Amino acid sequence: MSDTLVPITTKKDWSSDQEVRWCPGCGDYSILSAAQLLMPELGIKREDTVFVSGIGCAARFPYYMNTYGMHTIHGRAPAIATGLALARPDLHVFVVSGDGDALSIGGNHLIHALRRNVNITILLFNNQIYGLTKGQYSPTSELGKVTKSTPFGSLDQPFNPISVALGAEATFVARTHDMDRQHMMDTFRQAFEHKGSTLVEIYQNCNVFNDGAFEGITARQVREDMLIPLRHGEPIRFGADGAKGVVLDPQRGAQIVDVADVGEDALLVHDAQRPDPGVAFILSRIATGPHEPTPIGVFRAVERQEYGQAVNHQLAAAQEQRGPGDLGALLRSGATWDVA
Amino acid sequence: MQLTGDRFTTSSALYGNDLATLPDFPAEIRAPAGTLAGVSAFQVHISDHDITTPGDAPTVLVAMNPAALHSQLERVEPGATVIINVDAFDDRSLTKAGYDANPLEDNSLDAYTVYEVPMTSLTKGAVQPLGVKPRDAERSKNFFALGLVTWMYTRPVEKTIDWIQERFASKPLVAAANLAAFKAGHAFGETAELFDHPYEVKPAVLPAGTYTNVTGNTALSWGLIAASQLSKLPLFLGSYPITPASDILHELSKHKNFGVRTFQAEDEIAGIGAAVGAAYGGHLGITTTSGPGMALKAETMGLAVNLELPLIIIDVQRGGPSTGLPTKTEQADLLMAYYGRHGEAPLPIVAPKSPSHCFEVAIEAARLALKWRTPVILLSDGYLANGTEPWRLPDVADLPDLTVEFATEANHVDDETGTRAFWPYLRDPETLARPWALPGTPDLMHRIGGLEKQDGTGNVDYDPVNHEKMVHIRQAKIDGIAAHIPDVEVTGDVDEADILVVGWGSTWGAIDGAVARVRAAGHRAAATHLVHLNPFPRNLGDVLRRYPRVLVPELNLGQLAHQLRAEFLVDAKSVNKVRGLPFTASELEQAILDHLGGLL
Numbered sequence: 050m051s052d053t054l055v056p057i058t059t060k061k062d063w064s065s066d067q068e069v070r071w072c073p074g075c076g077d078y079s080i081l082s083a084a085q086l087l088m089p090e091l092g093i094k095r096e097d098t099v100f101v102s103g104i105g106c107a108a109r110f111p112y113y114m115n116t117y118g119m120h121t122i123h124g125r126a127p128a129i130a131t132g133l134a135l136a137r138p139d140l141h142v143f144v145v146s147g148d149g150d151a152l153s154i155g156g157n158h159l160i161h162a163l164r165r166n167v168n169i170t171i172l173l174f175n176n177q178i179y180g181l182t183k184g185q186y187s188p189t190s191e192l193g194k195v196t197k198s199t200p201f202g203s204l205d206q207p208f209n210p211i212s213v214a215l216g217a218e219a220t221f222v223a224r225t226h227d228m229d230r231q232h233m234m235d236t237f238r239q240a241f242e243h244k245g246s247t248l249v250e251i252y253q254n255c256n257v258f259n260d261g262a263f264e265g266i267t268a269r270q271v272r273e274d275m276l277i278p279l280r281h282g283e284p285i286r287f288g289a290d291g292a293k294g295v296v297l298d299p300q301r302g303a304q305i306v307d308v309a310d311v312g313e314d315a316l317l318v319h320d321a322q323r324p325d326p327g328v329a330f331i332l333s334r335i336a337t338g339p340h341e342p343t344p345i346g347v348f349r350a351v352e353r354q355e356y357g358q359a360v361n362h363q364l365a366a367a368q369e370q371r372g373p374g375d376l377g378a379l380l381r382s383g384a385t386w387d388v389a
Numbered sequence: 390m391q392l393t394g395d396r397f398t399t400s401s402a403l404y405g406n407d408l409a410t411l412p413d414f415p416a417e418i419r420a421p422a423g424t425l426a427g428v429s430a431f432q433v434h435i436s437d438h439d440i441t442t443p444g445d446a447p448t449v450l451v452a453m454n455p456a457a458l459h460s461q462l463e464r465v466e467p468g469a470t471v472i473i474n475v476d477a478f479d480d481r482s483l484t485k486a487g488y489d490a491n492p493l494e495d496n497s498l499d500a501y502t503v504y505e506v507p508m509t510s511l512t513k514g515a516v517q518p519l520g521v522k523p524r525d526a527e528r529s530k531n532f533f534a535l536g537l538v539t540w541m542y543t544r545p546v547e548k549t550i551d552w553i554q555e556r557f558a559s560k561p562l563v564a565a566a567n568l569a570a571f572k573a574g575h576a577f578g579e580t581a582e583l584f585d586h587p588y589e590v591k592p593a594v595l596p597a598g599t600y601t602n603v604t605g606n607t608a609l610s611w612g613l614i615a616a617s618q619l620s621k622l623p624l625f626l627g628s629y630p631i632t633p634a635s636d637i638l639h640e641l642s643k644h645k646n647f648g649v650r651t652f653q654a655e656d657e658i659a660g661i662g663a664a665v666g667a668a669y670g671g672h673l674g675i676t677t678t679s680g681p682g683m684a685l686k687a688e689t690m691g692l693a694v695n696l697e698l699p700l701i702i703i704d705v706q707r708g709g710p711s712t713g714l715p716t717k718t719e720q721a722d723l724l725m726a727y728y729g730r731h732g733e734a735p736l737p738i739v740a741p742k743s744p745s746h747c748f749e750v751a752i753e754a755a756r757l758a759l760k761w762r763t764p765v766i767l768l769s770d771g772y773l774a775n776g777t778e779p780w781r782l783p784d785v786a787d788l789p790d791l792t793v794e795f796a797t798e799a800n801h802v803d804d805e806t807g808t809r810a811f812w813p814y815l816r817d818p819e820t821l822a823r824p825w826a827l828p829g830t831p832d833l834m835h836r837i838g839g840l841e842k843q844d845g846t847g848n849v850d851y852d853p854v855n856h857e858k859m860v861h862i863r864q865a866k867i868d869g870i871a872a873h874i875p876d877v878e879v880t881g882d883v884d885e886a887d888i889l890v891v892g893w894g895s896t897w898g899a900i901d902g903a904v905a906r907v908r909a910a911g912h913r914a915a916a917t918h919l920v921h922l923n924p925f926p927r928n929l930g931d932v933l934r935r936y937p938r939v940l941v942p943e944l945n946l947g948q949l950a951h952q953l954r955a956e957f958l959v960d961a962k963s964v965n966k967v968r969g970l971p972f973t974a975s976e977l978e979q980a981i982l983d984h985l986g987g988l989l
Binding site for chain 1: 399402403405548592595596597598599600601602603607611614615618623625627644645646647648649650652654655656658659662663664665666667668669670671672674688689692696781782783785828829830831832833834835836837838839840848849
């Protein structure tokens with residue numbers, strides 16, 4: 050980490066000189082803009098920030114940030130970022146990934162990065178389609194999806210990324226969407242400030258191959274009724290005047306109710322810090338897809354030892370106990386004999 | 390049996406013998422006892438002079454059961470001594486080992502000097518008074534055998550006694566039982582009058598210095614730690630457990646006080662990926678694996694070629710393809726090391742020639758990686774990994790300086806605007822290496838990646854001419870290393886040999902022994918051994934063309950020979966063996982004689 054003061058910067062300072070090459074109208078633009086707007090507010094320096102990506106449309110992201118960056122290979126960004134974060138705990142390491150990159154070819158790396166709780170912020174752009182390879186179904190595409198590779202409809206049960214992350218022992222799991230810059234910035238900020246691996250799923254529109262996939266819940270005119278904002282410590286309510294809410298029924302799990310019917314006290318108070326991820330998991334299952342009222346915000350944010358810190362503690366303890374390594378002594382650590 | 394073999398080796402080393410070992414064990418952790426597949430063997434060659442192989446044919450075989458006798462007798466020549474644990478030769482064990490008749494009764498061992506020793510019952514007799522249960526008592530019989538051969542070869546006993554007590558300190562009863570069995574075996578040798586006389590193998594006359602006995606995996610691990618110290622870069626190992634490479638992960642994970650970070654990744658790909666990430670952050674990034682893992686890492690190696698970051702990839706080769714022979718040695722990953730990536734993706738390849746040589750070659754791999762900012766493949770193998778030899782310890786002060794300079798400031802000025810910029814692909818004119826600018830360095834923010842880079846700026850560039858230029862630059866960078874590595878040395882009848890034997894990797898010992906024998910028999914033969922396989926040393930072509938015959942022994946179907954023929958248009962002939970075992974010197978002696986025809 051450079052040891053100078055953090056200079057005051059603007060969005061422009063965090064934007065690289067490279068021409069952005071996503072399709073016009075792509076949801077990635079608004080995500081990039083939200084990130085570039087947020088960075089000056091985080092109190093960090095550009096040179097201490099690294100964006101690591103895999104392959105896919107989203108993976109071009111690092112080229113557009115005036116920070117350090119690595120555009121690597123398909124699915125492997127969490128593993129590569131893990132190595133960087135372990136080697137350099139002074140850096141702020143972000144991973145930018147997509148639904149194919151993170152959940153299909155890189156699914157193994159994603160779950161292991163999450164369970165280890167290594168200090169990386171993972172932004173998962175979920176557009177429920179393969180964009181860069183021109184329109185095949187992805188691991189988050191809905192069952193029955195007709196695409197170039199599934200002309201008779203997809204037979205694959207999709208992943209719910211939030212459920213996957215919660216099942217993978219993640220300490221921070223959140224969802225936002227590309228139509229609400231302020232919500233993205235708030236969510237990214239909380240993810241950044243969390244110590245450990247964080248997963249932010251971003252519903253992102255691919256206007257070429259899967260246009261309008263999230264329109265039914267994220268469009269301005271429906272948002273109020275279709276997005277369920279999760280706010281830690283507050284009863285879960287949504288709809289006009291908060292007329293609807295979520296209750297936890299012991300038999301049927303999370304249920305959407307009219308607040309007038311059950312009374313405000315019956316509503317589930319969102320507790321993102323609950324040690325057991327069970328309730329967060331139930332919340333992640335309220336909607337079966339982006340066509341029903343869908344929770345957004347932070348599902349889970351719990352404290353657990355950050356992996357890189359634990360690694361460094363072991364190193365420091367070893368040096369304290371045994372002193373710094375002595376190569377000559379190491380070579381003589383087995384049985385030795387002298388020949389005159 | 391591996392433990393007792395190892396202990397006999399150590400006591401021989403401490404006594405001052407030169408030695409070489411060949412552990413040979415099954416892939417199964419607890420292979421069915423008494424079956425041919427379950428035999429765990431340990432071959433050790435001790436000598437009063439400098440030796441380079443674990444020996445052609447043992448002069449003494451200790452067979453603990455019929456399966457051991459059945460599977461190992463073919464390694465032993467007629468006239469050899471065979472010591473047999475006769476207690477284990479019951480009908481059931483004989484059948485299990487595939488014997489129709491008891492070899493102790495059918496004269497089939499007449500060609501050998503056989504000693505039948507009731508090791509199991511003598512062991513039980515020695516340890517049961519200590520209160521050891523009968524079933525546990527039998528477990529100490531390997532220590533009885535160790536005691537017996539310790540007497541036969543007049544090894545000092547004190548250090549082995551200390552070692553047993555130390556090794557089993559947490560289980561006092563086991564320590565006492567093993568000690569009693571060891572002493573009983575030793576006493577049996579002394580008093581039984583079965584043996585004519587003990588053998589005496591005097592200490593070897595070796596160059597002065599302090600010695601230790603190391604396996605290749607240990608020497609390699611220490612070499613990597615040395616490279617980290619010499620380069621002043623923290624060591625980062627990203628690895629996934631795989632036989633026979635895991636011991637490097639185990640060894641390195643012990644040495645956190647050297648600032649060593651070991652990361653046991655979720656898979657082979659993550660192992661190398663994490664090492665690449667650490668390298669971007671300024672660490673000495675290393676990944677260790679064996680053949681199947683190499684296949685999985687291929688895509689990330691290609692990325693590292695494009696990123697032009699230092700990285701060390703260690704492949705401890707084993708029998709393949711696929712899972713193959715996990716615990717057995719082979720050299721069949723050479724062509725994968727050269728070509729096993731998509732696109733034109735050259736990288737340096739080095740290979741150690743003996744267990745202790747792994748130390749030096751690990752440092753050399755780091756030198757190449759760091760100076761040329763490139764991934765480097767180091768090819769070890771199962772025989773080097775587990776085999777041991779005495780190693781004269783180097784003076785740490787004599788090891789090379791591997792200090793690296795990181796980029797700290799802009800390296801390009803725009804002609805028109807005069808603005809200064811950092812170009813991540815602006816190269817060192819001598820090495821063609823690109824600058825290594827670490828995250829955290831102000832004003833040098835840059836993006837690297839797998840997409841083709843524009844020469845100089847490092848921006849993404851799909852221009853056809855630029856791509857061709859970059860392919861040539863990456864090749865020229867690796868080719869240029871040839872000017873900075875030592876020429877190959879020729880040994881033997883350097884000036885007038887009728888045959889040149891060319892080796893690489895672990896075949897060195899057997900080649901050295903074989904060439905010495907044919908020369909002793911009056912033939913004119915020379916040998917050379919390649920440590921650098923890519924690029925080749927600059928004098929290699931001249932050396933190959935100097936001799937009328939070129940013979941290349943390899944534990945594969947002729948992979949180096951293929952390269953030499955392609956590169957130098959010489960009629961290199963192959964000698965091949967793919968049995969999961971190293972060459973013996975006598976096998977190569979015969980091969981050399983065959984290729985010399987009737988010359989003499």
